[in-house]
Amino acid sequence: MFKHPKESQITITQLMLPSNSNFSGKIHGGYILNLMDQIAFACASKHSRHYCVTASVNKVDFLNPIDVGELLTLKASINYTGRTSMVVGVRVESENIQTGEKKHCNSSYFTMVAKDENGKNVTVPGIILDTEQSVRRFARSIRRQEQSRTRSNTFKPSEFKIEDHLEFVKTQNAQVDL
Numbered sequence: 001m002f003k004h005p006k007e008s009q010i011t012i013t014q015l016m017l018p019s020n021s022n023f024s025g026k027i028h029g030g031y032i033l034n035l036m037d038q039i040a041f042a043c044a045s046k047h048s049r050h051y052c053v054t055a056s057v058n059k060v061d062f063l064n065p066i067d068v069g070e071l072l073t074l075k076a077s078i079n080y081t082g083r084t085s086m087v088v089g090v091r092v093e094s095e096n097i098q099t100g101e102k103k104h105c106n107s108s109y110f111t112m113v114a115k116d117e118n119g120k121n122v123t124v125p126g127i128i129l130d131t132e133q134s135v136r137r138f139a140r141s142i143r144r145q146e147q148s149r150t151r152s153n154t155f156k157p158s159e160f161k162i163e164d165h166l167e168f169v170k171t172q173n174a175q176v177d178l
Contacts, residue, residue, distance in 0.1 A: 008047035044112035080141030
């Protein structure tokens with residue numbers, strides 16, 4: 001079975017309140033991550049029709065601060081489907097209510113795994129790719145997974161070769177005393 005990404009897309013908008021801010025009046029990053037995880041869960045669960053858990057979050061960059069009083073809009077869509085996992089793309093934008101100015105604050109990729117009532121992984125529907133953008137997102141997700149595996153293997157203690165990295169490390173803001 002295959003489903004179109006539009007069938008499970010989710011958008012939420014929420015007013016940013018002082019209770020979620022730090023001392024400088026900016027919204028805590030942890031609060032934003034919590035909202036992102038919630039919308040990724042909702043999107044993945046809607047696609048799979050199963051309870052889903054977060055397996056990983058890829059690349060969280062806070063691009064612009066979010067002020068108290070701004071509207072925050074989060075958009076989630078399925079970018080990739082594996083056998084039991086899905087990659088949910090989440091985009092975060094803030095809007096100043098008074099000026100209408102919008103800022104892109106974050107884009108992240110949540111890998112979610114569908115579970116059955118016993119907590120076992122369950123097969124998810126595939127995704128229908130019918131636009132160039134959907135194919136690009138799917139292919140990018142595969143590439144991101146490959147890069148992650150390569151990075152993990154390169155830096156696994158049993159595979160790590162210090163001579164491959166020592167000269168580079170010495171050019172950084174670090175003192176090497178071995």
